[in-house]
Amino acid sequence: MNGLKLMYFPGCALKSTAEDYEKTAIAVAEKLGVELLELERWNCCGVVFNVAADAVMHHIAAVRDLIRAQEMGRKLNDNRLVTICSMCYSTLKRVNQIVKDDPEKLRNINEFMDEEEDYEGNIEVIHLLQVFKDLVGYDKIKEKVSRRMEKIKAAPFYGCALLRPKEVSIDDPEDPKIMEELIEALGAEAVKFPYEIKCCSSYNVIYDRKITEETAAEIQRAAERWGANIIVTTCPLCHYNLNTSKRKNGIPTIYFTELMAYAFGLEETLSPETLKIFNKILEEI
Amino acid sequence: MFRGLSQKVYDLTGINVYLCHQCGICSGSCPLVKSMDIPPNMVVRMVQMDMNEVLNSKTIWICASCFNCTVRCPRNIDPARIINALRIIKQREGVYAVDLRKIEKLEELPQIALIAASRKLTG
Amino acid sequence: MGEHVKNVKMVKIYIMGKEYEVPEGLTIMKAMEYAGYRFIRGIGCRGGFCGACSTIYRMKNDYRLYTGLACQTTVQDGMYLVQIPFTPAEKPKYNVDELKPTGTTILSIFPEIARCVACNACTKACPQNLQVMDAIQAIKRGDLAKAAELCFDCISCGLCTIRCPAEIIHYHAFQLVRRLYGKYIAKKAKHLEERVKEILQGKYDEELEKLAKMTIDEWKKLYEERDIEK
Numbered sequence: 001m002n003g004l005k006l007m008y009f010p011g012c013a014l015k016s017t018a019e020d021y022e023k024t025a026i027a028v029a030e031k032l033g034v035e036l037l038e039l040e041r042w043n044c045c046g047v048v049f050n051v052a053a054d055a056v057m058h059h060i061a062a063v064r065d066l067i068r069a070q071e072m073g074r075k076l077n078d079n080r081l082v083t084i085c086s087m088c089y090s091t092l093k094r095v096n097q098i099v100k101d102d103p104e105k106l107r108n109i110n111e112f113m114d115e116e117e118d119y120e121g122n123i124e125v126i127h128l129l130q131v132f133k134d135l136v137g138y139d140k141i142k143e144k145v146s147r148r149m150e151k152i153k154a155a156p157f158y159g160c161a162l163l164r165p166k167e168v169s170i171d172d173p174e175d176p177k178i179m180e181e182l183i184e185a186l187g188a189e190a191v192k193f194p195y196e197i198k199c200c201s202s203y204n205v206i207y208d209r210k211i212t213e214e215t216a217a218e219i220q221r222a223a224e225r226w227g228a229n230i231i232v233t234t235c236p237l238c239h240y241n242l243n244t245s246k247r248k249n250g251i252p253t254i255y256f257t258e259l260m261a262y263a264f265g266l267e268e269t270l271s272p273e274t275l276k277i278f279n280k281i282l283e284e285i
Numbered sequence: 286m287f288r289g290l291s292q293k294v295y296d297l298t299g300i301n302v303y304l305c306h307q308c309g310i311c312s313g314s315c316p317l318v319k320s321m322d323i324p325p326n327m328v329v330r331m332v333q334m335d336m337n338e339v340l341n342s343k344t345i346w347i348c349a350s351c352f353n354c355t356v357r358c359p360r361n362i363d364p365a366r367i368i369n370a371l372r373i374i375k376q377r378e379g380v381y382a383v384d385l386r387k388i389e390k391l392e393e394l395p396q397i398a399l400i401a402a403s404r405k406l407t408g
Numbered sequence: 409m410g411e412h413v414k415n416v417k418m419v420k421i422y423i424m425g426k427e428y429e430v431p432e433g434l435t436i437m438k439a440m441e442y443a444g445y446r447f448i449r450g451i452g453c454r455g456g457f458c459g460a461c462s463t464i465y466r467m468k469n470d471y472r473l474y475t476g477l478a479c480q481t482t483v484q485d486g487m488y489l490v491q492i493p494f495t496p497a498e499k500p501k502y503n504v505d506e507l508k509p510t511g512t513t514i515l516s517i518f519p520e521i522a523r524c525v526a527c528n529a530c531t532k533a534c535p536q537n538l539q540v541m542d543a544i545q546a547i548k549r550g551d552l553a554k555a556a557e558l559c560f561d562c563i564s565c566g567l568c569t570i571r572c573p574a575e576i577i578h579y580h581a582f583q584l585v586r587r588l589y590g591k592y593i594a595k596k597a598k599h600l601e602e603r604v605k606e607i608l609q610g611k612y613d614e615e616l617e618k619l620a621k622m623t624i625d626e627w628k629k630l631y632e633e634r635d636i637e638k
Contacts, residue, residue: 011397011549012400013395013396016396043541046526047400047404051298051369057573058525060527160351164353165355197353198316199317199353201317204320204349205394207383207402211317211320215317237397237398240393240394240398388519392512392513396522396549404523
């Protein structure tokens with residue numbers, strides 16, 4: 001799969017508060033022969049999918065991004081839009097689904113955005129994990145590992161956005177395997193634990209921070225009890241929330257692309273704090 | 286068949302709340318049920334009885350739409366959507382459940398938190 | 409108001425719902441003054457630069473809402489217009505010296521920016537044809553340089569702010585963006601710094617004192633005999 005060019009949607013967090021996620025994702029993809037090209041012009045996807053049947057305005061932001069993907073997809077001759085942040089994946093995929101299923105709503109949205117071309121409903125939204133599994137393959141990933149990783153016991157934390165609702169899930173919502181397979185392909189030990197599909201409590205970090213701190217503590221404790229020394233996520237909000245746990249010596253949380261970058265020997269893409277986390281795990285054993 | 290609150294929820298979601306037989310799986314799966322004042326299955330019960338007090342609960346603002354209840358509901362009712370419909374009813378009345386200018390530690394939060402909070406908790 | 413000059417075409421406009429006949433080709437501002445209105449607010453430079461005379465209008469048989477500056481837009485037959493002299497917003501107090509030039513700084517002072525739904529009403533309302541929504545989106549993702557570039561020509565007329573369903577106060581946010589950009593991100597003008605240093609060291613004090621003591625006739629002579637490149 002050499003020289004595969006795919007357009008991707010970064011989302012607001014990746015461009016500032018979660019820069020490390022984007023940097024490692026692009027570097028790791030490049031190492032595997034996938035060039036991720038940022039959409040030329042994009043806006044915040046909106047993050048929350050509005051479930052009301054008559055909602056129109058709150059879908060506009062996501063449809064605008066799908067139109068941008070449509071414009072760029074024509075140039076690349078490829079209609080796949082990759083997302084890295086799982087909340088963006090969930091929002092874009094669900095809005096895409098609803099406008100494809102409801103032509104009346106799509107027409108309403110297209111007519112409101114009279115300054116844009118019409119969205120025709122032919123973009124496919126996929127997540128980076130799916131790119132690595134289906135378009136690159138675990139064998140290629142195994143080849144690129146340049147470091148012994150078996151001391152790292154990584155607990156995959158899926159959160160909710162990648163697996164629910166069922167219509168947009170990238171794996172079985174109750175018993176997912178996609179992250180475990182990736183961790184094992186890197187040579188590390190995957191620690192499956194029951195809370196891997198729990199919700200991190202999302203924006204409750206703003207509504208009532210205690211809820212988030214308690215949830216994070218619960219998830220951390222569970223991962224540790226099952227033998228993990230690090231938690232691996234796909235979402236900047238899960239990353240932040242899990243790190244709010246106030247437990248002493250609680251295991252840290254990192255992005256899955258940071259784990260991959262470390263395995264591939266791409267230390268220059270990692271932040272000093274993340275490198276410290278890896279060094280600490282490896283010297284303690 | 287529907288009156289009052291159950292009618293409003295039907296209009297917003299297309300869900301027939303009377304299909305719920307109160308098995309409780311939703312409340313058992315909810316990761317945030319410990320912080321809620323009314324658990325999900327009771328919320329659905331209150332909608333069945335058209336009890337408008339459910340609109341004043343904390344639950345409708347805490348629910349993070351993780352959809353754990355929805356994937357496990359044996360009758361495919363989608364409790365998360367019902368709870369969100371109640372929140373949307375309140376939102377459309379102009380209720381703001383958070384003062385955006387009084388958020389602690391805003392500088393360290395990823396934008397996702399602020400944007401999600403503003404979409405869910407402000408009108 | 410005096411006799412109409414022969415052969416001047418008149419058009420019908422509706423100022424706050426009242427019908428007036430005004431000469432074609434006048435700007436909205438001149439047309440309103442022709443009709444007898446006297447401006448004491450909502451007027452400034454008359455040159456399209458100060459943003460005071462924001463106007464919104466509709467045309468006959470057209471539901472679309474148009475915006476413009478009264479001093480720059482010419483009247484058309486069937487125009488229904490009103491002025492928005494001020495879009496209300498309190499300017500927040502901050503000290504630029506104590507702020508960091510990041511997107512989260514702006515979001516912590518104007519958290520309502522997170523409510524942006526990308527509806528594009530602001531861009532459609534802008535009389536300067538700026539990409540307002542893109543500037544707000546750039547702030548959301550922390551790209552202050554891009555935001556500053558996009559909002560450079562903003563005249564703070566307030567039309568975007570009054571149209572925004574998310575209640576964002578664009579012109580205040582943009583002012584902070586430009587201040588932070590100018591102070592922390594933009595390249596410094598080295599020659600300016602050096603010149604200021606020279607002034608503070610007194611390099612030009614003697615000449616300035618000489619000038620201060622001259623009479624106006626000596627100044628005129630100095631001006632007329634200055635070196636001009638031919």
